[in-house]
Amino acid sequence: MSNKKIMLQMNGVSKIFPGVKALDKVNIKAYGGEVTALMGENGAGKSTLMNILSGVYKKDEGKIFIEGQEVDIKGIKSAEEYGVTIIHQELSLLNNLTIAENMFLGNEKFEKFTRRIKQDELVERSKTFLEQIGCEIDPNELVGNINVGEKQMIEIAKALTKNASIIIMDEPTTALTDKETKKLFGVIENLKKKGIAIVYISHRMEEIFSICDRVEVLRDGKYVGSAKIKDIDNDKLISMMVGRTIEDQFPYKEIKKGEKFLEVIDLCAKQGISNISFEVRAGEILGIAGLMGSGRTEVAKTIFGEYKKTGGRVKVKGKEVNIKSIGEAIKNGICYLSEDRKKEGCVLGLSIKENMSVCNLIKYEDKFKSIDLKKEIEDVDYYIKKINIKTPSRDQLIGNLSGGNQQKVILAKWLMLSPEILIVDEPTRGIDVGAKKEIYDLLNDLKAMGKAIVIISSDLSEVLGISDRIMVMSEGKVSGELSREEASQEEIMKLAVGIK
Numbered sequence: 001m002s003n004k005k006i007m008l009q010m011n012g013v014s015k016i017f018p019g020v021k022a023l024d025k026v027n028i029k030a031y032g033g034e035v036t037a038l039m040g041e042n043g044a045g046k047s048t049l050m051n052i053l054s055g056v057y058k059k060d061e062g063k064i065f066i067e068g069q070e071v072d073i074k075g076i077k078s079a080e081e082y083g084v085t086i087i088h089q090e091l092s093l094l095n096n097l098t099i100a101e102n103m104f105l106g107n108e109k110f111e112k113f114t115r116r117i118k119q120d121e122l123v124e125r126s127k128t129f130l131e132q133i134g135c136e137i138d139p140n141e142l143v144g145n146i147n148v149g150e151k152q153m154i155e156i157a158k159a160l161t162k163n164a165s166i167i168i169m170d171e172p173t174t175a176l177t178d179k180e181t182k183k184l185f186g187v188i189e190n191l192k193k194k195g196i197a198i199v200y201i202s203h204r205m206e207e208i209f210s211i212c213d214r215v216e217v218l219r220d221g222k223y224v225g226s227a228k229i230k231d232i233d234n235d236k237l238i239s240m241m242v243g244r245t246i247e248d249q250f251p252y253k254e255i256k257k258g259e260k261f262l263e264v265i266d267l268c269a270k271q272g273i274s275n276i277s278f279e280v281r282a283g284e285i286l287g288i289a290g291l292m293g294s295g296r297t298e299v300a301k302t303i304f305g306e307y308k309k310t311g312g313r314v315k316v317k318g319k320e321v322n323i324k325s326i327g328e329a330i331k332n333g334i335c336y337l338s339e340d341r342k343k344e345g346c347v348l349g350l351s352i353k354e355n356m357s358v359c360n361l362i363k364y365e366d367k368f369k370s371i372d373l374k375k376e377i378e379d380v381d382y383y384i385k386k387i388n389i390k391t392p393s394r395d396q397l398i399g400n401l402s403g404g405n406q407q408k409v410i411l412a413k414w415l416m417l418s419p420e421i422l423i424v425d426e427p428t429r430g431i432d433v434g435a436k437k438e439i440y441d442l443l444n445d446l447k448a449m450g451k452a453i454v455i456i457s458s459d460l461s462e463v464l465g466i467s468d469r470i471m472v473m474s475e476g477k478v479s480g481e482l483s484r485e486e487a488s489q490e491e492i493m494k495l496a497v498g499i500k
């Protein structure tokens with residue numbers, strides 16, 4: 001038995017949202033000096049449970065104990081007083097404040113007489129916390145000017161300022177580079193040494209096995225069980241989460257390739273890409289690998305008309321096109337699934353149905369120029385079922401869905417258009433293992449229908465698993481191309497870091 005002390009116990013916790021029993025008598029515990037993984041499929045209730053612990057939501061029933069004492073968490077401030085802090089799944093920093101101001105928001109110190117915020121002190125204090133996580137950004141910088149990965153690091157530094165004894169991390173690495181993830185893991189090791197209890201949520205299985213000590217599993221809002229990480233393996237954990245085993249995580253089928261659907265020749269753009277050349281044929285999936293910042297997204301956005309090309313040519317089905325806007329790209333049969341779902345992917349105030357069909361309305365126009373609602377609903381329901389979008393109804397606001405389920409809706413939106421050329425950027429970010437496989441199946445279906453697909457992904461096993469060919473980028477250029485047979489993690493990494 002471990003001599004570690006139980007820091008947190010949640011017993012019989014339930015929560016109902018209109019039409020959804022998000023949590024049904026859930027029990028979990030977390031020990032000091034350990035990382036407890038909280039696992040489960042998209043919509044299983046992980047974020048809801050942690051939002052209750054951190055005072056964002058009120059529980060309907062159940063008890064919470066911290067260091068053996070029952071606590072009554074009344075709100076966010078009250079949770080902080082009990083030593084609980086959370087790094088949210090969706091980032092919540094304010095863009096028009098500086099990093100330092102964000103880090104101490106609500107916890108500022110004031111000048112005695114003027115009651116003004118002590119700015120210098122704020123900056124100094126921020127620096128010490130940023131140093132702890134090896135983050136070198138100037139705390140005077142506006143948060144609006146930094147990228148998602150940096151924002152995530154600031155959220156982590158901010159959590160450290162709270163001096164918490166329980167730290168919740170809800171998918172902290174989805175936007176981080178490998179290097180930043182390593183830094184975060186170093187920080188977590190230090191927190192463990194201080195006896196802090198960490199609750200860690202992630203869909204990246206390898207992370208669970210590398211930093212977690214125990215795992216608590218939820219399924220459909222219910223508690224399934226817990227285990228010590230050293231006592232279980234990948235398959236066992238997956239079957240606890242999804243209630244079955246998953247065979248053939250990366251389904252692959254070679255099919256006969258057709259004509260060149262997309263040809264990119266010497267493409268350049270001010271966003272730091274130069275002389276990009278590649279082609280994708282009908283019935284083919286091209287993987288694009290590379291480190292974050294290598295220019296993969298920039299290539300996609302330039303083809304998609306979001307960035308202006310400063311040189312080079314793009315051909316669609318052999319014909320040169322000059323795409324200057326997203327609308328023109330879609331007209332030319334090109335769709336792009338963005339990696340940043342909150343900023344570019346969805347309209348939070350619209351329903352699932354509206355989000356899915358917003359680009360597709362033309363497809364449902366009947367001969368009287370009105371929308372064929374029956375057909376629209378049929379398609380929407382097909383995708384809800386196919387990729388298992390967890391929702392009480394197609395009319396639910398997308399903002400009320402769990403993170404992974406929002407991602408599924410946006411992917412479905414593009415799949416519905418059934419574009420000739422589909423570019424997907426980190427399509428399975430935040431998606432659970434079961435749904436990942438469904439998404440690969442859908443991409444393979446499109447391939448079998450003779451579409452051309454480009455998949456940009458930082459998940460090497462995913463790129464290796466489903467691509468016919470892999471192009472690797474490094475510092476804004478193509479550093480090499482590998483056939484399915486040649487490709488391996490090592491070969492890709494060599495090209496990604498620029499070793500010839």
Ligand SMILES: Nc1ncnc2c1ncn2[C@@H]1O[C@H](COP(=O)(O)OP(=O)(O)OP(=O)(O)O)[C@@H](O)[C@H]1O
Pocket residue numbers: 017018020021022040041042043044045046047048049089390391400401402403404405430
């Ligand atoms: N504010 C809300 N209103 C209505 N339903 C909600 C709300 N927040 C969450 N839900 C529902 O509660 C359930 C649990 O959602 P939760 O966000 O806790 O899932 P999760 O396990 O964190 O999933 P993911 O891995 O996708 O982040 C889902 O069915 C979700 O749609």
Ligand SMILES: [Mg+2]
Pocket residue numbers: 046047048089170402403404
């Ligand atoms: Mg969540």
